[in-house]
Amino acid sequence: MDALALVILVIAVVGVALVGAVAGLVVTRRRKPGPLPDTHTDVLGAPPADPDPDAPPVELSAPPATIEPEAPAEPAAPAAPEIERPEGTASRLVRLRQRLAGSQGTLGRGLLALLSRERLDEDTWEDIEDTLLTADIGVAPTQELVERLRTRLRVEGSADPRAVLREELLALVDPTMDRALQVSGEGDEPGVVLVVGVNGAGKTTTVGKIARILVAEDRSVVLGAADTFRAAAVEQLGTWGERVGVETVKGEEGADPASVAFRAVEEGRRAGVDTVIVDTAGRLQNKQGLMDELGKVKRVVEKQAPVTEVLLVLDATTGQNGMIQARVFSDAVDVTGIVLTKLDGSAKGGIVVAVQRELGVPVKLVGLGEGADDLAPFDAGAFVDALLGG
Structure with missing residues (x-):
């Protein structure tokens, strides 16, 4: 009985060993190494098909050229402002x-x-x-x-x-008064025109409009932006100059007005222009300060060339207040002519007579409106005819 059991046990062990050997052989055969898979995939993620051995060889295209980044385009130069041709005196x-x-x-x-x-x-x-x-x-x-x-x-x-x-x-x-603008200097020197008046009377605008009158008469001009206490006045005058093609000498905001006026006349002499027009500060804080400031501007300018004209700009609509301003400026600087602005908007044209009597100098120019060419030489006959309705 024991021998029989021993035989059965041996047979079972041998059977298990044979089954294991057969199973190992099958696994070994299944793991036989094959060609490596192609790791390349198309845009959809699937492996490419096997190449057709009968297909013609495919020529590989050259790699795309490297695209150099474009250099940033240089900003276009600003267009030069169009130069205007001002209106002539006759039509004014x-x-x-x-x-x-x-x-x-x-x-x-x-x-x-x-x-x-x-x-x-x-x-x-x-x-x-x-x-x-x-x-x-x-x-x-x-x-x-x-x-x-x-x-x-x-x-x-x-x-x-x-x-x-x-x-x-x-x-x-008084038609006998000499109303001609003194805009010419002696010999090769430029004429120098100082324009004075309180802020708000139209002083800076008047400087620009006078430049237009002179350009219309084929005169060369340099502007001096000496009202340095108002940045807007400096920029405004520069714009007036650009419109008719004349240079504007500027200074930093708050700079000494006399130094700007000096440089303007210096540039006018260097360039050989006919006339230099200087816009002065119009602050009327106190009479003594005004006299000192305008007196200094005139003295400094005359180190370069004599001042040929001092024009006082008055707002015709201010009436008797304009007369007070006229007296103050007359004391501060030697006024040689008067510019009345906004005369077309005032029914009080008698200020022409009053201010001439007060200062003993003529009204030389009158403002007729807001347009660029709305400044005209004063004509006594035309003024009186206008008073009488034609």
Whole structure:
């Protein structure tokens, strides 16, 4: 029994060994190494198909050329501003007459209506006097005009009131005054024009408009932006210069106005221009400070060339306040001419007479509006005709 069990055990062990050997052989055969898989995949992630042995060889294209990054484009140079051709003097005078007739005609019509009454009694003459005073002619010129009108109309009897009034108004405005701008220097020296006045009167704009008048007359010009306390004034003047193609000498904000004016005249001499126009500061904080500042500008400028013209810019709509400004600036610097701005917007044209009487210098230019060419030489005859409505 024990022998039989031993035989059975041996047979079982041998059987298990044979089964294991067979299983190992099968596994070994299954793990036989084959060709390595192609790790390349197409854009969809699947392995490529096996190549066709009968297909023609595929030529490999050259690798794409390296694309160099483009250099940043240089910024285009700013276009030069278009140079304007300002309007000539003749057409300005035509517009002067038209616009003044619109704004000043009320005064003339009122006076003519009073003078045309059948009976010129004291009440009528008082009305005439009030009309003239309202127009800012001033007390002394008004009394003088009324007296001359009374005498002439009484003596001449049947004289045409309109003709008499025109003659007397023209005499009051004084057509004999020299109203030419002194914009030329002696020999090769440039003319030097200082422009003064309070801020807000249109001073910087007036400088630009004078430059346009001179350019229209084929004169060469340099501008000096010496109102250094207002950055806006410096930029504004530079724009005016660019529009007509003239150079503007500038300084830093708050720089010494006299030094900027000096450099402007220095540049004008170097370039051989006809005229240098200097825009001065218009601060009216106190009379002494203004006198000191403007006096210094003039003295420093005259180290380069004589000042040929000092123009005072006044706002015609300010009336008697403008007269106060005129006196202060006249004390501060030797004013040689007056520019009245906004005359077309004021019915008080009598300020022409008043300021000339106050300062003893002529009105040389008048502002007629906001346009670039709305500044014209003052013409006494055209002004009086405008007062009378044509």
